[in-house]
Amino acid sequence: MSPQPKHPSLSLKSRIVASALLLNLVLLPLIGMALSDAFRVAMTDAEQSEMSAAMYGILALAEVEDDELVLPATLQDKQFNVDQSGLYALVTNPQGEILWRSASLLSMSLPQPLPFPAMGQRQFGEMSFNGTPHFIFSFSAGFSAPTPNDEAFDFAVHIIKTEAALAATQAEFTEKIWHWLFILMAILLLLQAGWLWWTLRPISRFRQELAAVEQGKQQHLNSQYPSELAKVAEQINLLIxxxxxxxxxxxxxxxxxxxxxxxxxxxxxxxxxxxxEAQEPIHNISANISHQLKRAQSSGNAAWHQGIEVKPIAEKLARTLPKIHRDKPLTISLNIEDNPLFYGEEGDLTELLGNLLDNACKAAKQQVRFSANKRQGELLMVIEDDGPGIAPEQREAIFQRGVRADTYEKGHGVGLAIVKDLLTTYQGSWQIERSQALGGAQFNIHLPK
Known part of the structure; x- marks a missing residue:
């Protein structure tokens, strides 16, 4: 039996559509996340610069009198003077003791612990203060001793600012970014759909023309194609x-x-x-020559075939065979779905079905059933009867020329051999099993397009 045909891979259209969707659903969201992250980095840098400027402003006001840090109670930036405003300032010594704090911290518990960078160094980071995220900017400085015996006065200035304003700005920016990205995605999808239709139109026309040639509606490919397909069309026309x-x-x-x-x-x-006695052999030789010459002209291996409808051929045989087998009350039922086509010569289809149905009629008691449909790109035909069936050891032998099953009382054992020749010519396959519905033999015939 011939191997079953392989399933085709994804079409070019499917691959291009998948690529376009991948571009829109992966690349654009990545761009959105990258923009959002870059915006947060830029905003964080801006916050650091503002906090650094505030720190220098406080540092410029700091003085030391009698070993104590002196700073004004109110600062120029009003947020430092409003309780729980979200912007706070404080000064600590190397031991972590609070030397000064802004008025915005009067009713709040002081954050602990606070960093103390190396002298003259700055440190920027995030911390949780009062249960919410805040930025903290720390800078260490000191006043040199006026005499060699006095100790230097070291301290650190800390600027603390809530992240709420930045988070709100970030959320608004992200919402706008995704809003415009979705609009851009819709526009891109429309443009890609138009581009896809325009790009694949020659391929679609090429396929339609191939189908028309295959069905006998035209003899050659007549349209003008892009250079990538023009050579293929030329070679196909030459082949035809x-x-x-x-x-x-x-x-x-x-x-x-x-x-x-x-x-x-x-x-x-x-x-x-x-x-x-010589007349009958001469007549048989003449008949066999005519039959074999007719068979040899079968175009099963031809490059192109017009599709032949199975139903009219089957209906004709269903009307004719009961008249031939008048010795039994024979009924041939048909079950043909989806109007399947046989791609080959009409005479080959008639001979194929005629031999199979004729053998089924010989073996049947009363019923023969024929079914045909399209399944996964191939023509599937099933012939069943209610006869005694075919033993497993005979299922291969009956396809040999001159051999017939014991249940067939008529014929010369060449019908199924011709069926085998036809199936081999058309690269078809077959299986013989027992019919579950009628109890006799069941022939399953697979013919690829």
């Missing part, structure tokens, strides 16, 4: 022309052979001196 010429030459040669063989046989059959 060569195949048609070869088939015609082949048929002419076979026709000449038929005439050259039939004429001597006709002369032999007309000789009166030949005994009557």
């Amino acid at each position: 022309s060569n195949e048609q010429r070869q088939r015609q030459r082949y048929r002419n040669a076979l026709s000449d052979l038929a005439h050259s063989l039939k004429t001597p046989l006709a002369v032999l059959s007309s000789i009166k001196q030949l005994p009557d």
